[in-house]
Amino acid sequence: MDELTREFLIESQEGLDRMERCLTDLEERPQDAGLIGEIFRSVHTIKGTTGFLGFKRLEKLAHAGENLLGLLREGRLTADRSIITGLLQLLDGLRSILKLIEAEGAEGQGEDAALIAQLEQLQAPAQAPVRQHAQARAGAQRAPAPPPVSQTKPPAHPLPEPAEATPAVQASADAGPVRPRIQGSAAESTLRVDVTLLNRMMNLVGELVLTRNQVLQATAADPNLTLLSRRLDMVTADLRESVMKARMQPVSNIFSKMPRIVRDLSQSLGRRVRLQFEGQDTELDKSLLEAIKDPLTHAVRNSLDHGIEPPEERKAASKDPEGTLMLRAAQEGSHVIIEVSDDGAGIAVDKVRQKAIERGLITADRAAHLAERELLQLIFLPGFSTAAAVTNVSGRGVGMDVVRTNVEKIGGKVEIDSRTGKGTTLRLRIPLTLAIIPALIVRSVNQSFALPQGALSELVHIPPEQAAAAIEWIEDAPLYRLRGKLLPLVFLHRLLMPGTEHRLTTERDNFIAVLDADGRRFGLVVDGLADPEEIVVKPLSAVLKTIGLYSGATVLGNADLALILDPGSIAIKAGITMSAEEEAARNGGAEEEAEAAKSIEYLLVEAAGRRAAVPLADVLRIEQLPASRIEYIGYRPVLNFEGQLLPVEDSGGVLAEVQGNPEAQIIVVVCREGNRHVGIAVSHVLDVAAGGDLFEAGTDLRTGGVTLLKSRVTGVVDLGAVPPLPAEEITQNEWNQVPETVA
Amino acid sequence: MSTAPPPLHRKEKIAAALAEMCSVRVGNALFGIPITHILEIVGSARPQPVPLAPAFVGGLVHYRGDVLTTVSLRQLLGLPPQNGPQDILVLESSGGCFGLLVDSVGEVLTVSSADHEPNPSILDERRRSLFAGAYKLKDSLLVMLDPERLDPMRLGAAPVA
Numbered sequence: 001m002d003e004l005t006r007e008f009l010i011e012s013q014e015g016l017d018r019m020e021r022c023l024t025d026l027e028e029r030p031q032d033a034g035l036i037g038e039i040f041r042s043v044h045t046i047k048g049t050t051g052f053l054g055f056k057r058l059e060k061l062a063h064a065g066e067n068l069l070g071l072l073r074e075g076r077l078t079a080d081r082s083i084i085t086g087l088l089q090l091l092d093g094l095r096s097i098l099k100l101i102e103a104e105g106a107e108g109q110g111e112d113a114a115l116i117a118q119l120e121q122l123q124a125p126a127q128a129p130v131r132q133h134a135q136a137r138a139g140a141q142r143a144p145a146p147p148p149v150s151q152t153k154p155p156a157h158p159l160p161e162p163a164e165a166t167p168a169v170q171a172s173a174d175a176g177p178v179r180p181r182i183q184g185s186a187a188e189s190t191l192r193v194d195v196t197l198l199n200r201m202m203n204l205v206g207e208l209v210l211t212r213n214q215v216l217q218a219t220a221a222d223p224n225l226t227l228l229s230r231r232l233d234m235v236t237a238d239l240r241e242s243v244m245k246a247r248m249q250p251v252s253n254i255f256s257k258m259p260r261i262v263r264d265l266s267q268s269l270g271r272r273v274r275l276q277f278e279g280q281d282t283e284l285d286k287s288l289l290e291a292i293k294d295p296l297t298h299a300v301r302n303s304l305d306h307g308i309e310p311p312e313e314r315k316a317a318s319k320d321p322e323g324t325l326m327l328r329a330a331q332e333g334s335h336v337i338i339e340v341s342d343d344g345a346g347i348a349v350d351k352v353r354q355k356a357i358e359r360g361l362i363t364a365d366r367a368a369h370l371a372e373r374e375l376l377q378l379i380f381l382p383g384f385s386t387a388a389a390v391t392n393v394s395g396r397g398v399g400m401d402v403v404r405t406n407v408e409k410i411g412g413k414v415e416i417d418s419r420t421g422k423g424t425t426l427r428l429r430i431p432l433t434l435a436i437i438p439a440l441i442v443r444s445v446n447q448s449f450a451l452p453q454g455a456l457s458e459l460v461h462i463p464p465e466q467a468a469a470a471i472e473w474i475e476d477a478p479l480y481r482l483r484g485k486l487l488p489l490v491f492l493h494r495l496l497m498p499g500t501e502h503r504l505t506t507e508r509d510n511f512i513a514v515l516d517a518d519g520r521r522f523g524l525v526v527d528g529l530a531d532p533e534e535i536v537v538k539p540l541s542a543v544l545k546t547i548g549l550y551s552g553a554t555v556l557g558n559a560d561l562a563l564i565l566d567p568g569s570i571a572i573k574a575g576i577t578m579s580a581e582e583e584a585a586r587n588g589g590a591e592e593e594a595e596a597a598k599s600i601e602y603l604l605v606e607a608a609g610r611r612a613a614v615p616l617a618d619v620l621r622i623e624q625l626p627a628s629r630i631e632y633i634g635y636r637p638v639l640n641f642e643g644q645l646l647p648v649e650d651s652g653g654v655l656a657e658v659q660g661n662p663e664a665q666i667i668v669v670v671c672r673e674g675n676r677h678v679g680i681a682v683s684h685v686l687d688v689a690a691g692g693d694l695f696e697a698g699t700d701l702r703t704g705g706v707t708l709l710k711s712r713v714t715g716v717v718d719l720g721a722v723p724p725l726p727a728e729e730i731t732q733n734e735w736n737q738v739p740e741t742v743a
Numbered sequence: 744m745s746t747a748p749p750p751l752h753r754k755e756k757i758a759a760a761l762a763e764m765c766s767v768r769v770g771n772a773l774f775g776i777p778i779t780h781i782l783e784i785v786g787s788a789r790p791q792p793v794p795l796a797p798a799f800v801g802g803l804v805h806y807r808g809d810v811l812t813t814v815s816l817r818q819l820l821g822l823p824p825q826n827g828p829q830d831i832l833v834l835e836s837s838g839g840c841f842g843l844l845v846d847s848v849g850e851v852l853t854v855s856s857a858d859h860e861p862n863p864s865i866l867d868e869r870r871r872s873l874f875a876g877a878y879k880l881k882d883s884l885l886v887m888l889d890p891e892r893l894d895p896m897r898l899g900a901a902p903v904a
Binding site: 203204206207445447496497538539540541542543544546547549550552553554555559560561562563 | 791792793794795796797800803804805807808809810811812838839841895896898899
């Protein structure tokens with residue numbers, strides 16, 4: 001394909017993307033001359049260039065569309081629903097021809113006569129004699145009102161128009177390339193760069209990072225070079241960040257596809273839906289953005305099909321007949337959170353339980369012990385679908401497990417929250433970039449391997465003297481008792497070199513990495529641990545990919561190569577299934593298992609002599625640091641944690657205890673609380689244990705704020721009670737006040 | 744009319760038939776690879792072994808920001824593994840780049856197609872599938888290797904014992 005055609009394809013696709021956005025907006029504001037003009041220009045440019053390049057079929061179709069758009073532009077027609085539908089079909093038609101040209105270099109032999117006839121049909125009212133023309137005007141009034149009317153009574157318009165009615169919102173809202181105005185000015189300062197070139201740059205930067213690491217090691221002893229190598233260090237870090245940034249694209253690139261999908265679906269399903277966006281300028285690596293497009297589309301479809309009820313049903317439930325679908329993106333540390341939430345019917349937990357039992361995904365006995373939240377996660381299991389009827393929109397039984405698989409493939413996580421009658425929120429946690437991931441370096445068969453931290457839940461250290469008794473056996477299957485539950489073990493060295501012994505060695509330390517891969521939980525026994533590292537993922541050749549154990553390779557800081565282990569494949573190779581774990585657990589004592597499933601796990605900490613419990617699910621990290629790292633805003637202790645300010649709760653008086661001794665080490669437990677993070681100052685972390693419920697004597701009222709931990713009543717730290725920092729409060733409000741309304 | 748063209752014709756033929764081959768040594772044998780297929784020669788490397796990989800895979804090496812799969816020529820020929828560093832030829836084939844592990848890389852030889860002979864019929868199956876004939880040198884043979892046939896993808900598809 002020649003340069004000219006390629007450029008034409010890129011330009012046309014951009015034009016059509018713009019057209020799509022404008023069309024969904026046009027439905028809201030059929031009189032907006034700016035929108036019509038923009039759409040007209042897109043189609044006109046395509047027509048003009050195709051004539052020049054000799055794509056006759058494309059030209060004919062674009063021409064038919066241009067005629068219709070011309071009438072709209074002159075005000076002789078009003079963009080009612082049928083015209084917009086026609087234009088959307090035109091858009092699809094043009095796209096499919098462009099796709100053909102891209103794939104085969106020719107526009108194919110397809111027939112567009114039907115579409116062209118339809119587009120001509122739509123022009124009919126305007127071309128007919130005056131009498132009919134008046135009728136057409138009258139007909140058009142059924143749809144949105146003509147200009148004079150809408151100008152005299154703007155408040156009657158069903159929806160706010162963010163672009164014009166509320167300029168303040170427009171200014172502070174996302175600066176994503178949604179509005180053509182913004183794009184126009186940005187075009188002058190931007191440049192189109194080939195993705196392969198960006199990939200190459202990323203590779204070279206990875207190389208530079210490595211060379212830097214080696215230079216740093218080599219020059220460590222030479223004071224004359226220290227300054228220089230430190231400069232090199234800084235410049236390399238900056239360069240890496242810039243190149244990574246160059247690969248970033250705003251999520252608005254995929255969010256902007258949603259209005260069309262929502263429009264089409266809500267029409268075919270008879271729903272009324274308002275689509276809202278938040279955080280559209282949040283950026284994500286291009287390849288990741290591509291990867292979450294399908295899961296996100298699926299989630300939106302699900303929300304419309306199963307979530308938001310038909311208008312009558314909503315009215316009956318005294319809700320706004322128009323449902324709200326909110327797409328929200330935000331960066332949280334090294335992850336981007338994307339939420340799809342609706343205010344629909346929510347997920348009926350009982351139905352989920354019933355269905356899961358029916359489908360044999362879980363036993364009735366076990367289901368009875370699961371908490372509501374855990375039951376909800378069952379919808380991610382393969383072969384699960386709660387839709388009463390199979391519709392052509394969703395509910396083919398391939399739903400949420402595909403979403404989960406796709407998201408986990410790129411190292412992300414999916415969670416679901418739902419309240420019956422209130423709505424459902426699907427949360428995708430996506431790593432910022434695929435190219436660089438945090439990993440733990442482990443040793444086995446005298447080699448280093450990288451274990452992605454996304455799958456790692458904890459590490460168990462078994463000293464040599466305990467090695468003999470630490471493992472229990474059922475026949476030939478090694479098991480480790482982890483807090484009362486039996487964990488199947490996989491010996492990495494035995495997996496890599498079949499036929500070798502699988503025993504723990506009594507000569508040195510043993511380590512078990514507890515992994516959770518797609519719900520398969522197992523312990524991987526490794527010979528040794530090295531430091532965690534941010535690794536640059538390099539693809540493997542096809543011949544090594546087929547081995548199945550490795551997802552890539554990487555070059556470590558010491559210039560060694562390391563293979564990246566794929567926990568999911570290891571689990572499959574070792575024959576670990578989800579049911580096998582359950583079975584093993586049942587062998588180990590069903591009661592214990594049920595007890596553990598029902599209760600919440602807590603991190604048991606000690607703060608200045610007193611014991612307290614923190615819900616383990618909320619714990620993000622445990623940091624040991626010198627007391628001098630704690631700073632104060634007024635009287636409030638804060639911690640500068642990875643560039644962000646973390647409010648530190650010190651109800652136990654740990655900080656007071658070490659005051660005047662800046663050398664003293666303290667421990668800060670970093671926890672998640674809603675959308676923010678808070679730190680808890682403690683003196684020791686004691687253990688992790690399942691908490692038991694406590695009931696007040698003579699009642700069956702569960703007592704709040706305390707739990708039974710290791711047979712002792714222990715207070716639970718109330719994370720919600722940690723007051724936010726003043727600055728945090730302001731940003732929180734901003735978040736909530738300026739959602740950008742689009743649909 | 745019939746006398747003028749021949750010299751020109753002959754000269755052309757000679758120019759087309761001369762080719763440059765990089766010679767490599769494995770064990771006692773000398774092999775040749777067209778230099779047009781060689782991207783780079785990496786001296787004394789120690790590839791990182793890949794557990795569970797097919798036997799012909801000599802390991803991984805770090806090459807210009809990429810991780811390169813190498814093919815061990817020793818292993819392919821059924822020779823015992825050599826301890827110590829080996830040289831790597833970075834080859835380009837239709838499937839991408841890969842490394843070829845050899846004992847040592849020698850000089851570049853210019854050979855003429857007139858000296859080329861196809862694989863002899865007494866060669867075993869495996870060698871016949873790897874070799875692309877040989878050039879007769881003054882006092883030895885230069886056995887030709889075809890990079891396409893050494894591509895790990897191809898070797899992986901048709902398992903070599």
